[in-house]
Amino acid sequence: MNDTKLPAHEIVYRRIREMVLFGELAPGQPVTIQGLVETLGTGITPVREAIRRLTAEGALEFKDNRRVCVPELAARHLDELAFARVALEPHLAEIATARLNSSDIEALEATDAQVNAAIRSGDIRAYLEHNYRFHTALYAHSGADILCSMVQGLWLRVGPSLRIVCGRYGTLNLPDKHEEAIRALRQGRARDVAAAIRDDIVQGQDQIRAALAESGA
DSSP states (O other): OOGGGSOHHHHHHHHHHHHHHTTSSOBTOEEEHHHHHHHHTOOHHHHHHHHHHHHHTTSOEESSSSEEEBOOOOHHHHHHHHHHHHHHHHHHHHHHHTTOOHHHHHHHHHHHHHHHHHHHHTOHHHHHHHHHHHHHHHHHTTOOHHHHHHHHHHHHHHHHHHHHHHHHHOSTTOOOOHHHHHHHHHTTOHHHHHHHHHHHHHHHHHHHHHHHHHHTO
């Protein structure tokens, strides 16, 4: 749907959600509600509504009545997120395999090319965005709307911590099993698709865990 056709409060919600997902708001970085109003060029009411929704989803937390921040991810929370992601995401990828046609796979391959370009150039924002787009586009083909919604919530929790990894290690060492997944998709090997996604998740979670340990979280 074209964003211009959406209500103002929904546009603002999606924009702040992307700021969280794609590293524009780093974990622990406080931001004022008025600052978001000025950044987005909107009124305070839709910003407050978006913050209320994102707080309920665990993507933001209140520091006081005028400031919010992206929660810093503790190691114990990462373990819970890793468990849930490994349980859900490979399953969704496996289901999606039988539903994808050649055009769908080409679209995923094009998105992965953008991931690779961002890795080569060191563009953290682009990496975070296109990596997210690749995974969510693949899972959407599963048709499992409830599970996909749950995964979206998990990414809101874990996605911002990938910024920490990028900042500490750069983009060249980021895990990426997308090519393995795409090869398996082309051959209809659903279990191998699931295995590639599982490896992608585990490697990413391990890097986040290492970065958190170095930062003393």
